Structure formats: structure tokens, C-alpha cells
Amino acid sequence: MTRRDFLKRAGATAVAIAGAHNACAETSHRYIDVHTHITQTFGVKPKLSAADLVRWMDSAEIGKAFVLPLVNPESWDHLISVEYVLRETEQFRDRLIPSCCIDPRMNYLNSVEAKVKHLQRYIDAGVKGYGEHKCGVNIDDPRNIEVFAAAAELKLPILFHLDNDRNMDKPGLPGLAKVLEAVPNGIFIGHANGWWASISGDATQEDFGAYPNRKTTPGGAIDALMDRFPNIYGDLSAGSGSNAILRDVEFGKEFLVRRADRLLFGTDYLMPGQQVPQLSMYKEIELPEDVRTKIFHGNAEQVFGISLKNWPRKNT
Numbered sequence: 001m002t003r004r005d006f007l008k009r010a011g012a013t014a015v016a017i018a019g020a021h022n023a024c025a026e027t028s029h030r031y032i033d034v035h036t037h038i039t040q041t042f043g044v045k046p047k048l049s050a051a052d053l054v055r056w057m058d059s060a061e062i063g064k065a066f067v068l069p070l071v072n073p074e075s076w077d078h079l080i081s082v083e084y085v086l087r088e089t090e091q092f093r094d095r096l097i098p099s100c101c102i103d104p105r106m107n108y109l110n111s112v113e114a115k116v117k118h119l120q121r122y123i124d125a126g127v128k129g130y131g132e133h134k135c136g137v138n139i140d141d142p143r144n145i146e147v148f149a150a151a152a153e154l155k156l157p158i159l160f161h162l163d164n165d166r167n168m169d170k171p172g173l174p175g176l177a178k179v180l181e182a183v184p185n186g187i188f189i190g191h192a193n194g195w196w197a198s199i200s201g202d203a204t205q206e207d208f209g210a211y212p213n214r215k216t217t218p219g220g221a222i223d224a225l226m227d228r229f230p231n232i233y234g235d236l237s238a239g240s241g242s243n244a245i246l247r248d249v250e251f252g253k254e255f256l257v258r259r260a261d262r263l264l265f266g267t268d269y270l271m272p273g274q275q276v277p278q279l280s281m282y283k284e285i286e287l288p289e290d291v292r293t294k295i296f297h298g299n300a301e302q303v304f305g306i307s308l309k310n311w312p313r314k315n316t
């Protein structure tokens with residue numbers, strides 16, 4: 001091959017790749033994922049880079065994803081700082097939306113004012129949400145409530161993990177009700193086993209750390225809280241989110257339709273090769289088009305003030 005032929009062929013390949021990427025980005029993305037992570041090399045589990053995450057998103061029809069830091073010592077096998085998330089996602093900012101969080105036990109941020117000031121700096125750097133709040137205190141710990149009040153003041157939606165070790169609560173979620181009363185201007189997004197066990201009226205403390213597989217009974221705390229408070233949403237990510245729907249498909253489908261205004265698509269993808277039950281779940285459960293639109297991206301667009309289709313930067 002002559003040098004000229006080589007250059008011509010290389011150029012044609014580059015154009016084809018860019019074209020394919022553009023077509024993919026513009027047409028086949030139907031989800032906003034409110035819950036993903038990137039990780040570093042220091043953990044036992046394999047690293048997931050921002051580039052790995054974007055590649056996987058393309059294969060999963062996910063247009064944009066929130067990347068959540070993990071700064072609480074109970075949250076992962078190593079800490080993922082806000083600074084790391086901001087830096088690593090920067091070159092993919094049209095696809096990856098950074099979130100922020102703080103540990104409520106930090107001595108240096110011991111008032112709502114101090115927390116507001118700190119979170120404001122993250123907003124100035126580009127974050128659009130607060131989470132994943134995954135802290136080893138009770139959900140209604142006064143320090144938690146200060147963090148939530150600060151995030152609410154800055155209009156950052158708050159994504160929290162609730163189980164028997166992080167943001168603990170009791171069946172019926174009385175602690176969470178206290179939080180929602182104390183911070184009426186906040187937008188809260190519930191996640192994890194304790195939250196999703198509460199889809200069922202018979203949820204036990206043991207269920208808060210498990211994946212219950214018996215039939216769902218009506219009268220769950222999630223429904224009660226959603227009836228009582230307009231500002232509580234559910235993040236359908238992770239095994240806990242898919243299990244809440246799939247443990248009793250009939251109830252699950254009815255719940256997705258009935259609560260379509262309060263539910264957000266998410267995966268909790270954080271490891272290369274991770275199985276994501278959500279992707280097949282939404283293909284198997286038939287839902288009305290307006291319900292799919294709301295859950296897949298419409299609610300996230302409204303809650304976070306972003307758009308699935310808005311691409312600030314062209315892929316070239």
C-alpha cells in the first residue's frame with residue numbers, strides 16, 4: 001500500500017467511526033441513568049474508568065449518566081472523591097454528569113452554613129446532584145438533616161442509600177418521614193435494600209438488608225410516604241430496585257404505572273462486566289409509552305433540570 005492509499009483509507013475509517021458514534025449518540029439513547037460510579041485502581045474490585053463507563057452506556061442505550069462519588073467510609077472498599085469524579089468525567093461532560101456528597105460527620109463542616117458554602121463550590125465546578133449519600137448513621141441523624149437542608153437550599157436533589165448499615169431506619173420508615181418533614185424543600189431519591197423492601201406492607205427489619213422474594217403486599221411505606229410527601233422519589237437501580245419490581249411482577253408493573261411520576265431509571269453500574277437486570281426488565285415488562293418516557297428520562301429531566309437530547313458538544 002502506498003502512503004497515499006494508507007492515509008486515504010485511514011481517513012475513511014476515521015470518518016466512518018465518527019459517523020457511527022454520532023448516529024449512536026443522536027438516535028439510540030433512551031435512558032438517563034441517575035446512578036452510576038467510576039472507581040479507581042486501589043480497590044479489590046476491577047477499576048471502571050470514565051471511558052469504560054461511556055462505552056458501556058452506548059451498548060446499553062444510556063444517553064447520560066450521573067456519576068456519584070462515594071465519600072463515606074461505609075460506602076465502598078475505597079473512597080471516590082468528588083474531585084476525582086469531576087476530573088475524570090470532564091472530557092465526557094456531554095454524557096457524564098457529576099454529583100457531589102460530603103460526610104455529615106466532618107468536623108470542619110459543622111453547621112448548615114458551612115455545608116452550604118462547601119456544596120456551592122462543587123456546584124460552581126459543575127455538579128448537578130447530591131449523592132450517593134451512604135453514611136453509617138441513622139437516616140434522621142441531626143448531622144444528616146443538616147446536610148440535607150444544605151443540599152435542599154442549593155436545589156441539589158438528594159440520592160440516599162438506606163439499609164441496615166447505612167442511613168438506618170425501621171420498618172415503616174419513620175426516620176425518613178421525620179427527614180421529609182424537617183426538609184420540605186428538598187428533593188429526595190430513595191435507593192437500596194431498606195428503601196425498596198418498603199414497597200411491601202409486610203417489610204421486616206431483616207428485609208432491609210436482603211432481597212425479599214415473597215409476594216408484595218399492599219400498604220408499603222413507600223406508597224404511604226409518596227402519598228404524604230410530594231418530594232420523595234425512587235431510584236430503580238441496583239439489585240434492590242429490580243428485585244422490588246420482579247419479586248412480584250404483577251404488583252411491580254402496577255406500581256411502575258401508578259408511581260410513574262416518582263420513579264427514575266438507574267443501574268448502579270460500577271464494575272466492568274457487571275450484570276444489569278434493569279435492561280432486560282424494561283424489555284420484558286410492557287408499559288404504556290408515557291410511563292416509559294417518564295421513568296426512562298422525563299422525570300430525571302424535570303428533577304435535575306437536564307435534557308437527554310441536549311448535546312452541548314458535538315462528537316466529531
Ligand SMILES: [Zn+2]
Binds near residue numbers: 035036068268
Ligand atoms: Zn451506588
